[in-house]
Amino acid sequence: MIEDKNPQRTSLEHLGEFGLIEHLTKNFDVKHSSTVTSIGDDAAVLDHKSKQILVTTDLLVEHVHFDLSYMPLKHLGYKAVIVNLSDVYAMNANATQITVSIAVSNRFPLEALEDLYAGIETAAKVYNVDVVGGDTTSSNKGLIISVTAIGEADESDVVLRSGAQVNDLVIVTGDIGAAYMGLQVLEREKEVFKVNPQSQPDLSMYTYIIERQLKPEARKDIVELLKALDVKPTAMIDISDGLSSEIMHICKQSDVGVELYETKIPLDPQVISTCEEFDIDSTTIALNGGEDYELLMTISQDDYSKIKGNPNLTVIGYITEKDRGNLLITRGEQAIPIIAKGWNAMKNEA
Amino acid sequence: MIEDKNPQRTSLEHLGEFGLIEHLTKNFDVKHSSTVTSIGDDAAVLDHKSKQILVTTDLLVEHVHFDLSYMPLKHLGYKAVIVNLSDVYAMNANATQITVSIAVSNRFPLEALEDLYAGIETAAKVYNVDVVGGDTTSSNKGLIISVTAIGEADESDVVLRSGAQVNDLVIVTGDIGAAYMGLQVLEREKEVFKVNPQSQPDLSMYTYIIERQLKPEARKDIVELLKALDVKPTAMIDISDGLSSEIMHICKQSDVGVELYETKIPLDPQVISTCEEFDIDSTTIALNGGEDYELLMTISQDDYSKIKGNPNLTVIGYITEKDRGNLLITRGEQAIPIIAKGWNAMKNEA
Numbered sequence: 081m082i083e084d085k086n087p088q089r090t091s092l093e094h095l096g097e098f099g100l101i102e103h104l105t106k107n108f109d110v111k112h113s114s115t116v117t118s119i120g121d122d123a124a125v126l127d128h129k130s131k132q133i134l135v136t137t138d139l140l141v142e143h144v145h146f147d148l149s150y151m152p153l154k155h156l157g158y159k160a161v162i163v164n165l166s167d168v169y170a171m172n173a174n175a176t177q178i179t180v181s182i183a184v185s186n187r188f189p190l191e192a193l194e195d196l197y198a199g200i201e202t203a204a205k206v207y208n209v210d211v212v213g214g215d216t217t218s219s220n221k222g223l224i225i226s227v228t229a230i231g232e233a234d235e236s237d238v239v240l241r242s243g244a245q246v247n248d249l250v251i252v253t254g255d256i257g258a259a260y261m262g263l264q265v266l267e268r269e270k271e272v273f274k275v276n277p278q279s280q281p282d283l284s285m286y287t288y289i290i291e292r293q294l295k296p297e298a299r300k301d302i303v304e305l306l307k308a309l310d311v312k313p314t315a316m317i318d319i320s321d322g323l324s325s326e327i328m329h330i331c332k333q334s335d336v337g338v339e340l341y342e343t344k345i346p347l348d349p350q351v352i353s354t355c356e357e358f359d360i361d362s363t364t365i366a367l368n369g370g371e372d373y374e375l376l377m378t379i380s381q382d383d384y385s386k387i388k389g390n391p392n393l394t395v396i397g398y399i400t401e402k403d404r405g406n407l408l409i410t411r412g413e414q415a416i417p418i419i420a421k422g423w424n425a426m427k428n429e430a
Numbered sequence: 431m432i433e434d435k436n437p438q439r440t441s442l443e444h445l446g447e448f449g450l451i452e453h454l455t456k457n458f459d460v461k462h463s464s465t466v467t468s469i470g471d472d473a474a475v476l477d478h479k480s481k482q483i484l485v486t487t488d489l490l491v492e493h494v495h496f497d498l499s500y501m502p503l504k505h506l507g508y509k510a511v512i513v514n515l516s517d518v519y520a521m522n523a524n525a526t527q528i529t530v531s532i533a534v535s536n537r538f539p540l541e542a543l544e545d546l547y548a549g550i551e552t553a554a555k556v557y558n559v560d561v562v563g564g565d566t567t568s569s570n571k572g573l574i575i576s577v578t579a580i581g582e583a584d585e586s587d588v589v590l591r592s593g594a595q596v597n598d599l600v601i602v603t604g605d606i607g608a609a610y611m612g613l614q615v616l617e618r619e620k621e622v623f624k625v626n627p628q629s630q631p632d633l634s635m636y637t638y639i640i641e642r643q644l645k646p647e648a649r650k651d652i653v654e655l656l657k658a659l660d661v662k663p664t665a666m667i668d669i670s671d672g673l674s675s676e677i678m679h680i681c682k683q684s685d686v687g688v689e690l691y692e693t694k695i696p697l698d699p700q701v702i703s704t705c706e707e708f709d710i711d712s713t714t715i716a717l718n719g720g721e722d723y724e725l726l727m728t729i730s731q732d733d734y735s736k737i738k739g740n741p742n743l744t745v746i747g748y749i750t751e752k753d754r755g756n757l758l759i760t761r762g763e764q765a766i767p768i769i770a771k772g773w774n775a776m777k778n779e780a
Contacts, residue, residue, distance in 0.1 A: 116482060120683065121591050122520035122668055123486035123581065132466060133483060136473035137563060137578055139531040143570045170472035181489040181576055213487060220493045224569075226531055226576035228487055231473065241471050318472055333470065 089189035092218075101216050103190070104197045108204065108211045112176050114232065115210040124212035126177060131232035134175075136167035142222035149273075150266045153192055155294045157199025160225045163320065165207050166298035166373040168231035170318035172239035172306065175298075177212045177230040178204065183219035196225075207300055237312065239377070244315040244334035248378040250397040251313075251387065253302050255346040256323055257362060260369030261354045262286065262293030288350045296373045302392065309386045313377035324367040325420040326376045328406055334378075337404040340397035340418065342411050367408070367418070439539035442568075451566050453540070454547045458554070458561045462526050464582065465560040474562035476527060481582035484525075486517035492572035499623075500616045503542055505644045507549025510575045513670065515557050516648040516723040518581035520668035522589035522656065527562045528554065531576040533569035546575075557650055587662065589727070594665040594684035598728040600747040601663075601737065603652050605696040606673055607712060610719030611704045612636065612643030638700045646723045652742060659736045663727035674717040675770035676726045678756055684728075687754040690747035690768065692761050717758070717768070 092100060105119050116125040126133075140146060140160050148156070161178060168175040180200055184193065204211050209229070265286045272279050283290060299318075306313065315334055317326045323345070331338050345366045355362040378399055379387065387393045397409075406418040442450060455469050466475040476483075490496060490510050498506070511528060518525040530550055534543065554561050559579070615636045622629050633640060649668075656663065665684055667676045673695070681688050695716045705712040728749055729737065737743045747759075756768040 117590060122517040122666075123484040123523070123579075125521070125588055125590075126483040126485060127585070128478075128483065130479075133476040133478065133580075134473040135476060135527070135529060135563060135578070135580065137529045137531050137565055137576070139533050139565045139567055139574065139576055141533045141567060141569050141574070144533070144568050167472040171475070173473070177485070179485060179487045179578065181487050183489050183491045183494070183574065213485060215487055215489045217489055217491060218494050219491050219574075221571050224489065224491070224533065224574055226487070226489055228485070228529065228578040229473075230483075230485065235477070238466075238475055240467060240475075316472075 088191050090191060092184070092186060092188065092190060092193070100193070101214070104193060104216070105211065107201055110210050111208055112210050114176055115212055118210060118212045119214070124177070124179070126212070126230065128232045132235050132238060134168050134171050134173045134231035134233065135228065136164055137226065137228040138164050140225040142224065147270070148223070149270055151294060153195040154199035156225070157196040158203045158295055160227050161200055161203035161207070162296050162298045162373060164227045164229035165209065165300070166318040166320065168229050169299050169303050170316050170375055171231065171233065172237050172303055172313065172316060173231040173233035174303065175207060175209050175229055175231040175300070177210045179213040179228045180211060181215035181226040183217045183224040185219050185221055185223070188223065207298065239313050239316040241315050241317050241330050242333040244330050244336050244378040244399050245380070246336060246399055246401055247381055248314050248399040249381060249384060249395050250327065250338060250340060250399065251377050251379060251393050252319070252323065252346060252374055252396050253299050253392055254372070254374045255348045255351070256319060256372045256374055257351045257366040257369045258289040258292035258348050259296060259371035260365055261351050261358070262289035262291070263371070264358055265290060265354065266293060286350065286354065288348055289354060293371065296371065298373055299375050302375050305392060311379055311383045311386050313379050316375055316377040319372040319374045319376050320370060322368040322370040322420070323376065324418045328418065328420045330376070330378065331406050334399070335402055337400040337402050337406055338397055338418070339400055339404070339407050339409055341409050344394065344396040346394045438541050440541060442534070442536060442538065442540055442543070450543070451564070454543060454566070455561065457551055460560050461558055462560050464526055465562055468560060468562045469564070474527070474529070476562070476580065478526070478582045482585050482588060484518050484521050484523045484581035484583065485578065486514055487576065487578040488514050490575045492574065497620070498573070499620055501644060503545035504549035504552070506575070507546040508553045508645055510577050511550055511553035511557070512646050512648045512723060514577045514579035515559065515650065516668040516670065518579050519649055519653050520666050520725055521581065521583065522587050522653055522663065522666060523581040523583035524653065525557060525559050525579055525581040525650070527560045527580040529563040529578045530561060531565035533567045533574040535569050535571055535573070538573065557648065589663050589666040591665050591667050591680050592683040594680050594686050594728040594749050595730070596686060596749055596751055597731055598664050598749040599731060599734060599745050600677065600688060600690065600749065601727050601729060601743050602669070602673065602696060602746050603649050603724045603742055604722070605698045605701070606669060606722045606724055607701045607716040607719045608639040608642035608698050609646060609721035610715055611701050611708070612639035612641070613721070614708055615640060615704065616643060636700065636704065638698055639704060643721065646721065648723055649725050652725050655742060661729055661733045661736050663729050666725055666727040669722045669724045669726050670720060672718040672720040672770070673726065674768045678768065678770045680726070680728065681756050684749070685752055687750040687752050687756055688747055688768070689750055689754070689757050689759055691759045694744065694746040696744045
């Protein structure tokens with residue numbers, strides 16, 4: 081499905097490990113004063129002064145987390161960074177550095193890795209983070225990407241999952257379910273392509289949901305917005321595995337219950353129309369879809385006036401006593417228990 | 431070759447990702463005050479106060495970096511941590527936290543991952559580091575481990591690769607070449623085992639070199655020793671890819687040359703006898719073997735009296751002007767250029 085616009089193929093063997101790292105990282109400049117020394121020593125040296133440090137890491141495996149038949153390598157590099165930065169923003173912190181390790185089989189030419197790193201570089205630029213280290217090695221099969229992100233925050237700004245209080249409002253940013261439906265469209269087109277490689281699918285009616293799947297963004301802007309609004313959430317998490325799974329993390333770690341309202345969950349019209357086309361319930365997708373990289377937070381009711389009417393922030397429910405359980409109030413005003421199906425990578429084996 | 435002493439096999443599918451992480455990390459306690467919050471949120475929160483932070487990461491891929499037919503999983507977990515801590519010590523810093531991400535195929539039962547994590551836990555205990563995060567996911571084939579290590583040091587203590595000065599002494603810790611020869615013995619026994627699975631090899635004459643391969647240690651003690659001796663190296667690197675490759679990193683980044691003396695390179699008697707048995711030149715192994723995780727450093731001649739006679743520190747040469755090149759002075763007093771063959775993971779494809 082992805083046209084190879086770069087027919088040149090340089091074998092990785094000619095470069096060797098150090099040559100490869102040097103080649104791929106030569107454009108990475110240092111933007112943060114907290115990056116004292118970057119790539120090129122046994123370890124990077126960072127100095128965050130009086131700030132606290134946030135550390136998070138993710139491992140992406142070909143055929144489990146991504147499919148190169150419809151995921152361009154540049155987008156993959158971008159997304160690999162985004163999913164990690166999202167975890168830093170979910171702590172109400174600013175992402176400052178990343179390390180990127182990759183293992184590749186020799187079926188990838190140098191040009192493919194250049195595309196991957198171009199995506200990494202773009203994400204680092206857009207989100208203003210320094211690439212300070214990594215590891216480049218071979219795999220016997222497929223592509224593996226491991227990113228570690230480092231962020232900083234004043235101690236008083238850090239938001240954990242465990243701080244939600246009874247009566248707090250539950251807020252979700254943006255809209256959800258789109259990345260999952262984008263994946264359904266891409267998977268369907270892949271099957272069509274297998275049968276007829278000449279097919280030229282018209283995907284114009286799915287542009288938003290496909291972009292949400294292939295080139296998600298992390299909500300750095302929300303961390304800045306919350307600061308501008310003078311709102312510190314009581315708990316926050318990013319939506320990588322699905323709304324139901326994430327709200328249950330907050331409830332479990334905060335020792336509280338929740339009521340969410342089906343009618344309040346923000347869905348893009350393209351999600352609704354594509355769900356209808358695929359004959360899937362859109363609420364199920366919103367609850368269990370995953371990969372949205374939106375933020376789910378709880379805030380004190382005292383802060384409601386500060387966020388009221390902001391198009392980025394939608395109130396979808398409120399926190400209850402733990403013994404009330406985790407409930408979804410449906411359109412028909414039925415209360416049904418929220419079950420975290422989530423996106424379970426352990427069962428998702430190719 | 432490795433007897434399966436634990437015949438119980440619990441499928442990973444029954445646990446799911448979150449259950450698996452909880453299960454595997456339940457024994458990990460927090461030892462450092464710099465670990466504010468650990469596993470269980472979007473990111474770990476660290477606070478290193480006025481110290482600088484060191485960050486390093488490594489990716490280990492089955493069939494490229496390790497072979498489970500002779501590497502017990504517990505040892506593998508231990509080694510995966512060690513190789514990263516070694517990079518922190520090579521900065522003259524103290525390792526404080528690690529994150530561990532793994533991708534596994536469903537051919538591994540839960541009990542195998544418990545062994546792997548037992549090794550990780552042991553290393554974390556022995557080296558006094560906190561496991562503060564990670565990611566557990568599936569792979570379509572094999573086992574992949576990604577470890578990121580974080581350390582701290584006072585700004586004035588950090589040692590880079592780039593500080594070597596003309597006339598500085600070149601020092602190596604411990605002895606080198608053993609891990610590589612241990613690997614040769616293990617590879618040979620694997621071939622024997624393939625032909626005759628009933629064979630019970632007598633490996634007693636190779637215990638040291640096999641242990642150096644299967645259960646290497648990182649030289650945390652050297653960082654402490656240098657502090658006690660009041661010696662700050664001018665440059666330092668850990669020997670993961672082989673002495674020749676590492677000294678060339680120091681020379682390139684410090685813009686200097688070097689003379690090493692073949693007769694000074696510290697070799698264990700088992701390395702010498704095994705090299706004779708395999709009909710390999712022991713100096714070649716010492717220069718290019720890799721995986722020793724010893725430290726290679728340069729110190730000012732002014733500090734020589736402080737380190738003289740210390741059994742952990744062997745002077746093997748000195749730093750010269752760059753235009754003198756990188757030379758090995760052989761037993762026969764010939765000067766031959768040092769070439770970094772190193773251990774090139776990009777060519778080492780299974």
